[in-house]
Amino acid sequence: MDVTITEIGSVTKAALAGRLDSAQVGVVESQFTSGIIPKEQDTLVDLSSVTFIASLGIRMLLTVARGLSRHGARMILFGATPEVMEILETTALSDIIPVFDSEGDALAEVSA
Amino acid sequence: MADIDQTQIVTLARDIDLVAGDRLHCLEYSLSADSEERHVIGPLGLKIGRTSPADIVIADSEVSRGHCMVTIVGEDVVVADLGSTNGTYVDGTRVTAPTVLPVGSVLQVGNRSIKHEWRTSSEIKQSDDFNRELKMAASYVRALLPEPVTDQSIRARWTYLPSAKLGGDAFGYGHLRDELFVCYLVDVAGHGAGAAMHAVAIMNQLRQHALPNTDMADPAAVLRRLNELFQMDEHAGLYFTIWYGVYDGATRRLEYASGGHHASYLVSRDRSEAMPLRTRNTLIGAMPGIQYKSDSLIVPNGHRLFIFSDGVYEIIDKDGKQWGIADFVALLQNGPEDHADETNRLYREVCARARPDTLDDDFSLVMLTFD
Numbered sequence: 245m246d247v248t249i250t251e252i253g254s255v256t257k258a259a260l261a262g263r264l265d266s267a268q269v270g271v272v273e274s275q276f277t278s279g280i281i282p283k284e285q286d287t288l289v290d291l292s293s294v295t296f297i298a299s300l301g302i303r304m305l306l307t308v309a310r311g312l313s314r315h316g317a318r319m320i321l322f323g324a325t326p327e328v329m330e331i332l333e334t335t336a337l338s339d340i341i342p343v344f345d346s347e348g349d350a351l352a353e354v355s356a
Numbered sequence: 357m358a359d360i361d362q363t364q365i366v367t368l369a370r371d372i373d374l375v376a377g378d379r380l381h382c383l384e385y386s387l388s389a390d391s392e393e394r395h396v397i398g399p400l401g402l403k404i405g406r407t408s409p410a411d412i413v414i415a416d417s418e419v420s421r422g423h424c425m426v427t428i429v430g431e432d433v434v435v436a437d438l439g440s441t442n443g444t445y446v447d448g449t450r451v452t453a454p455t456v457l458p459v460g461s462v463l464q465v466g467n468r469s470i471k472h473e474w475r476t477s478s479e480i481k482q483s484d485d486f487n488r489e490l491k492m493a494a495s496y497v498r499a500l501l502p503e504p505v506t507d508q509s510i511r512a513r514w515t516y517l518p519s520a521k522l523g524g525d526a527f528g529y530g531h532l533r534d535e536l537f538v539c540y541l542v543d544v545a546g547h548g549a550g551a552a553m554h555a556v557a558i559m560n561q562l563r564q565h566a567l568p569n570t571d572m573a574d575p576a577a578v579l580r581r582l583n584e585l586f587q588m589d590e591h592a593g594l595y596f597t598i599w600y601g602v603y604d605g606a607t608r609r610l611e612y613a614s615g616g617h618h619a620s621y622l623v624s625r626d627r628s629e630a631m632p633l634r635t636r637n638t639l640i641g642a643m644p645g646i647q648y649k650s651d652s653l654i655v656p657n658g659h660r661l662f663i664f665s666d667g668v669y670e671i672i673d674k675d676g677k678q679w680g681i682a683d684f685v686a687l688l689q690n691g692p693e694d695h696a697d698e699t700n701r702l703y704r705e706v707c708a709r710a711r712p713d714t715l716d717d718d719f720s721l722v723m724l725t726f727d
Binding site for chain 1: 543545546547588589593594595597616617618636637638639642643646666670678680716717
């Protein structure tokens with residue numbers, strides 16, 4: 245599991261790659277959280293290279309999204325594969341964290 | 357008894373200076389929810405087989421009498437198959453010649469998965485203490501689970517096997533009032549005693565049928581109240597999913613709601629139909645003020661309801677494929693039924709297909725039969 249955090253103007257972009265299973269959440273959670281929340285700005289999370297998300301992975305996303313919202317910033321997910329989308333849909337996570345198809349759509353949402 | 361044997365082996369290993377930097381190569385495995393074994397690999401190695409005098413005896417018909425041998429060669433641990441019928445596997449690959457067993461790898465012998473760990477003696481003690489605490493927590497969760505029901509118009513069976521790390525699964529069922537029968541399963545995201553304690557707190561609310569100002573026969577109202585009571589910010593960042601149903605024996609109507617939980621399945625008597633029962637609602641505790649939706653249907657005679665946690669199907673199979681819920685539903689509808697013990701049959705089927713290191717979450721499966 246890899247995390248790559250970059251910035252697009254005043255937006256944080258975090259790209260996750262690999263299986264976000266229980267073991268891997270333990271490996272990347274600290275980097276993911278500390279790389280996003282202190283910036284206190286809208287954040288796009290690229291899921292296009294994520295092959296699986298376990299419940300602890302959902303928790304990691306939720307925790308950071310809630311951390312951002314306390315600073316008035318939003319998290320937006322994009323690029324989920326059909327398999328990952330099925331997991332997100334099961335939890336109805338998109339009711340809390342918006343999910344878009346592409347990076348362009350996600351960026352347009354935070355720019356709106 | 358196992359603890360005593362284990363301690364003796366560790367002491368022996370230290371006395372004969374087997375310890376490299378105070379570390380010991382160990383083979384570790386779970387026997388059941390409440391029982392684990394650790395064997396330190398000594399200078400003579402460990403022989404694994406179905407009968408004594410093997411050092412590790414596995415009473416499994418798929419294991420040969422003398423199945424394989426694990427030895428220390430230089431700084432490596434090496435496994436050699438002893439001509440077994442069903443083979444020895446390291447991380448899913450069959451052993452055809454003496455093969456290094458890396459630290460962290462999983463040795464598969466018959467249906468038993470054995471992990472190679474390299475531990476300090478203090479780690480072994482800490483791990484023993486930690487496992488003891490987890491076992492106590494698992495025993496407590498298990499004590500809250502209902503007895504199977506075999507002699508009423510609604511029959512209930514279940515299989516519950518907490519993972520070695522102990523997850524946050526729990527479930528319950530029983531009569532609410534009159535002809536109303538309630539059933540539910542909760543799955544707290546996380547592992548360890550914290551997740552189990554959270555599951556126990558939720559269970560205690562549900563078992564008493566005593567959520568404040570809530571009609572326990574109204575699944576959407578129950579989920580809404582749980583969401584108010586268990587917001588993750590106030591509960592150590594823990595959220596959970598739930599499936600909650602209420603069956604009215606007078607009308608045969610089942611009303612249900614799920615909060616972030618996958619579908620339960622209503623399977624016809626002949627198993628030709630498996631109907632997913634789920635309402636799209638978000639996780640419990642993730643955000644305040646959510647309204648939850650329920651749905652309902654009439655349950656035909658002889659249909660069975662399967663309620664389960666994601667640990668039942670979130671595995672990687674031996675071909676390397678990530679399973680989804682459809683793979684498990686196929687098991688519900690196919691294969692020879694075990695009428696006396698169907699939930700355990702399904703557990704065995706999943707185990708037989710799972711890559712051993714991926715069956716690492718609680719396995720909770722409840723089957724209700726509506727006559």
